[in-house]
Amino acid sequence: MACRRRRSSTPVALVLAFIALVAGVVAMPNNVVSAAEADNSIDLGSPDQQASQPAEFPVGPERFPTGSVGQDLATRASALDPYRATDAEIVEIQQSIAELVSSSQSNVAELQPAIDELAILDAAEQKKRDELQRVADVLSEKLSGLAIQNFRSANRAYSTMSIEVTESDELETQRRTAQSLELVADDSTATYTQVAAELQRVVEIQNQLRKEKADLELEQETRQRLLLAASDLQDAFTVVAQTRAERIQQRSNEAIAGERQDTPLAHVGPFIVNQSIAEPLTALLADAAEDGIVFGGWGQRPVSRQIELRKSHCGSSEWAIFDKRSGTCSPPTARPGRSQHELGLAIDFTENGSILNRSSPGFVWLRANAARYGLKNLPSEPWHWSTTGR
Ligand SMILES: [Zn+2]
DSSP, rough: OOOOOOOOOOOOOOOOOOOOHHHHOOOOOOOOOOOOGOOOOOOOOOOOOOOOOOOOSOOOOOGGGGTHHHHHHHHHHHHOOTTTTOHHHHHHHHHHHHHHHHHHHHHEEEHHHHHHHHHHHHHHHHHHHHHHHHHHHHHHHHHHHHHHHHHHHHHHHHHHHHHHHHHHHHHHHHHHHHHHHHHHHHHHHHHHHHHHHHHHHHHHHHHHHHHHHHHHHHHEEEEEEEEEEHHHHHHHHHHHHHHHHHHHHHHHHHHHTTSSSSOEEEEEETTTGGGGGHHHHHHHHHHHHHTTTTEEEEEEOOOOHHHHHHHHHHHHSSSIIIISOGSSSOOOOTTOOOOOOGTTTTTEEEEETEEETTTSSSHHEEEEEEGGGGEEETTTTTEEESSOOO
């Protein structure tokens, strides 16, 4: 009966690991496009769009313990503006929340075996207790039976004596019976006392086991509440992330749908350009070649490509892709639907495979001659030439 469990009462609380926060920032996609492909048509006077009101975030930091990872995450998630949030920010919070859910699940699961074991130990003690109780009942019954017998035997002895017949043998027998009954009774009483003490110990052990189990179950409830909060946080943030992704998709679709389908395109050397500049560009390339300058580069590109460039040069948030001022991107990149490239009216020139800089012979040649072919340079980017200079 020495199988008492000793377990320090649940210090375990929130081992929710700070790992969650170490997740770190997910690398931005590399600039898959060369800077030469940037579009420098700076659209002035296009103030950043006002953020659409973010919906109330349904899982507040008060659902988590003060200073915990969960509280930090809930605070960040509810403060996040989906319009301005980058892919990296979204992914980082999503990963941290996933880790929080996972560690919360482990925390709940890890207590269960101890609770189950305490229940088993309690059941074993209960079995002992029942058995001891049964023995105690039997003894108790026996003792009361002996008392009655003893009384009867004494009574009999007394009545025998009161009658004149004094058969000494008879009397002696009676006396012995009474004595042996007393011995049996003494013995049974001692046993009964032992059993009762044992029973008391079992009850105490059981009480201790039940207290430990109740403490663990209380802790388990706390952990389950935290798991629920973490799951709710995950659900709520998933909605935020999905809504944001859908919005970006929708605005991409709108920009692509707004693309002019009737732009007449022509191939001129390595370029695809608007039909309207095919002739002067053909002449420009021929004249440059006569002066020893061979141009490469890019002309027309679809809105979908412009969106990719915006992501690379301006950022991955809805705001960065669609609304941020072109001049604040690196390199400056026109907003989807506003690039001269989309109309085939702008060209990014390269020379010997490199984009032009101000000291390139190609740039010097263009600066001297491009105007004759109807092309103007965007001053901030020596490689970008268009009909409007934007
Ligand atoms: Zn360009």
